[in-house]
Structures are given as C-alpha cells and as structure tokens.
Amino acid sequence: MRSFSIHVGRLFGVEVRLHLTFLILPLFVFWTEYNARHMPNGPRDLALVGIVLACVAAHEIGHMLVARRAGLIPKAVILLPLSGVTVFDESRLQKPESADAAWKREVRIALTGPLVNLAFAVAAAGIFYVVVSGAKLWEWPFLQPSNLPRSLVWANVYLAGLNLLPAYPLDGGRVLRAFFARTMDPGAATRRAVSISHALAMVLMVAGLFSNAWLTMVGIIIFSAAQLEERAVIFQSVLDNVRLEEVMLTDFATLSPADTLEDALEKAVHSLQDDFPVVRGSDMVGVISRQRILEALRMEGNGYVQAVMNKIFEVSVRQESLASAFRKLTSRNLSIIPVVEDQRLVGIVTLQNLMHSMALLAESRKLRRDESNS
Ligand SMILES: [Zn+2]
Numbered sequence: 387m388r389s390f391s392i393h394v395g396r397l398f399g400v401e402v403r404l405h406l407t408f409l410i411l412p413l414f415v416f417w418t419e420y421n422a423r424h425m426p427n428g429p430r431d432l433a434l435v436g437i438v439l440a441c442v443a444a445h446e447i448g449h450m451l452v453a454r455r456a457g458l459i460p461k462a463v464i465l466l467p468l469s470g471v472t473v474f475d476e477s478r479l480q481k482p483e484s485a486d487a488a489w490k491r492e493v494r495i496a497l498t499g500p501l502v503n504l505a506f507a508v509a510a511a512g513i514f515y516v517v518v519s520g521a522k523l524w525e526w527p528f529l530q531p532s533n534l535p536r537s538l539v540w541a542n543v544y545l546a547g548l549n550l551l552p553a554y555p556l557d558g559g560r561v562l563r564a565f566f567a568r569t570m571d572p573g574a575a576t577r578r579a580v581s582i583s584h585a586l587a588m589v590l591m592v593a594g595l596f597s598n599a600w601l602t603m604v605g606i607i608i609f610s611a612a613q614l615e616e617r618a619v620i621f622q623s624v625l626d627n628v629r630l631e632e633v634m635l636t637d638f639a640t641l642s643p644a645d646t647l648e649d650a651l652e653k654a655v656h657s658l659q660d661d662f663p664v665v666r667g668s669d670m671v672g673v674i675s676r677q678r679i680l681e682a683l684r685m686e687g688n689g690y691v692q693a694v695m696n697k698i699f700e701v702s703v704r705q706e707s708l709a710s711a712f713r714k715l716t717s718r719n720l721s722i723i724p725v726v727e728d729q730r731l732v733g734i735v736t737l738q739n740l741m742h743s744m745a746l747l748a749e750s751r752k753l754r755r756d757e758s759n760s
Contacts (some may be wrong), residue, residue: 432530441541446470448502492564496557500546507542553586553608554579555615576619579714583612625709633743634733640665643692661722673699
C-alpha cells in the first residue's frame with residue numbers, strides 16, 4: 387500500500403499520503419464532463435475532485451481521532467478515492483483489556499468515518515437550503531462540476547453509504563469482522579470477512595457491466611483491497627505465532643575475538659553468512675559483519691576481531707516470537723541476533739534469514755489452508 391502513495395503533508399502530527407489510484411478520479415471527471423458537454427471545465431472539474439478529497443480526508447480524520455482516544459497511535463493516513471487507510475504505530479499498540487472491549491473499540495472506530503460524512507451532508511444540505519435559493523439538491527446527476535454545493539452534499543452521502551457496505555476492509559466490513567472475531571480467532575474472522583467481501587465485489591463488478599461503470603470500478607477496488615488486507619493478516623499471524631527456534635540458523639560459523647581480521651575474512655569467504663557471532667569459549671562477546679571486516683582491513687590493515695567487533699548486541703531465546711525478534715532487529719538497526727540458551731549460543735537469526743523464512747512460512751500456511759478448505 388505504502389509504495390503506491392505519495393507524501394502530501396502532515397495533519398495533527400500524522401503523515402498524510404495520497405494513494406496513486408486517486409489520480410483516476412480527475413481523469414474520470416474530465417472524461418465524463420467532456421463526453422457530456424464536449425468541453426472540459428478545468429477549474430470546476432478540479433474543484434469537484436478537491437471536494438471528494440476533502441470528504442475522504444474528513445472521514446479519515448474522524449477514524450483517527452476516535453482511534454487516538456482509544457489509545458491507538460496513528461502513524462500515517464493513506465487517502466484512496468473511496469476511503470482511506472490508517473496505518474497505526476505497531477510498536478506502541480495497546481492491547482485492549484478484554485475481547486469485549488476490543489470489538490467495541492473496532493466498531494466505534496469503524497463507524498465514526500461514515501458518521502462524519504453523514505453529519506457533513508446534513509449540515510451542508512441545511513446551509514445550502516437556507517442560503518442558496520433554488521439549490522436544486524435533488525436533481526440528477528448528484529455529482530456534477532456545474533453544481534458544486536449539491537456535489538458536496540452528495541459526495542458525503544455516497545462516501546458514507548459506500549463505506550458502510552459489509553465489504554472488508556471498508557468500514558462496514560470491519561464491523562462485520564469485529565463481530566466474527568467475538569467467537570473466532572482473528573485470522574479466521576478476517577478470512578470470513580474477506581470471502582464475503584470478495585463475493586460482494588464480484589456482484590458489483592458484474593452489475594456494473596449492465597448499468598454503471600462506476601460499480602465495476604468500486605468492485606475492483608474492494609476486491610484488491612480485501613486481498614491486500616488478507617495478506618497482511620497472514621503475515622502478522624506468522625510473526626506472532628512462529629518461535630525463533632523454528633527459523634533460526636543452527637548451522638553457522640563463529641569467530642573468536644583473538645582471530646586476526648585476515649583469518650576472519652578467510653572464514654567469511656567459506657560461509658554464506660554476512661554476520662558472525664564472536665564467541666570466547668562458550669560466551670557471546672560480540673558480533674561482526676563481513677562488511678565491517680573488509681572496511682577495517684582496508685582502513686587500518688590487519689588487526690584483531692576483538693578491536694573492531696560490535697560489543698553492543700541483543701540476544702533472544704528460543705521461545706521468542708518472530709515479531710519480537712523483528713522489532714529488535716529493526717528498532718536498533720541490527721543485522722544479527724544470537725539465540726542463547728543457558729548463556730550458550732544455540733543459533734542465530736539475521737534479517738536476511740528472517741525475511742526469507744517468513745515468506746516461506748506464509749506460503750506454507752496458505753497452502754495448508756487451501757488444502758483444508760478443499
Ligand atoms: Zn472509513
């Protein structure tokens with residue numbers, strides 16, 4: 387998701403990004419206007435795009451403020467043409483005290499977005515009704531550059547209605563998922579919400595072929611968003627449920643602090659490892675990377691591993707989860723974590739090896755699931 391979006395600014399200390407699919411919107415508006423009147427109206431068309439963007443932003447701000455009050459720290463908001471995605475700061479995620487509190491919190495956060503849009507629609511309609519004589523709020527088409535006040539009202543109504551569809555990851559689908567999660571584990575709840583979402587997306591895509599092309603587009607967007615979300619959930623469950631002993635490398639080379647850098651390089655040549663634990667007797671005393679060995683040799687000539695190794699490192703135990711190891715690696719910018727048992731080195735975990743095994747594990751879980759479904 388993140389890679390297909392561009393940074394546009396900050397709001398309430400939260401990074402705001404615009405998803406590239408949002409560019410479809412101006413193109414679509416220009417195109418329909420051109421077809422209808424054989425000439426685009428640049429400023430008004432752009433104003434309509436701006437209105438939709440503002441409505442989506444208001445919707446997301448609604449989610450964000452309620453989420454923050456519930457103790458979740460939003461990190462970034464990505465705006466899409468139909469809704470937005472709020473990315474939370476995982477490392478500061480607070481677990482709610484009970485399952486009951488968790489599902490109520492989900493529902494509260496999900497419903498705020500559509501409610502904000504409905505409130506805006508009602509307020510805008512009221513104001514235009516009073517201020518603008520002959521506001522023509524009920525005339526078709528509801529969204530049209532030539533009547534921006536009416537478009538503002540209906541853009542909010544559409545956004546609210548659309549996001550309330552029970553199509554995960556839209557808000558209605560999130561409520562549904564939270565409801566399922568009361569009685570099943572989170573992974574299964576997500577899968578059920580995703581399959582309902584897929585079915586609904588299919589119906590929209592087909593219905594769009596016989597009526598309005600917009601429906602097909604909405605269907606496609608829901609379909610791909612649901613798939614993205616499902617993948618993220620599988621990934622997270624691998625992170626939480628897999629123990630380090632299942633993925634750590636047990637066949638690895640170590641160095642001694644008394645080794646010379648040339649000896650170390652010689653050993654590194656015969657190993658696939660990029661990082662090495664440095665061990666004295668059975669004690670872990672440091673870590674060193676192939677890169678560091680080379681740099682030291684180039685800059686200072688031959689010396690001892692002891693002098694250039696990194697003495698600051700984190701250790702883990704066998705039973706730790708991948709999520710925990712991952713946090714240690716990324717938050718301190720480490721590239722290797724020794725796994726110890728009774729102060730004895732039993733394995734190592736490197737960033738490269740983690741990425742590799744996570745991809746494999748996610749794939750094998752998916753295979754196992756497909757098998758059990760068929
Ligand atoms: Zn929403």
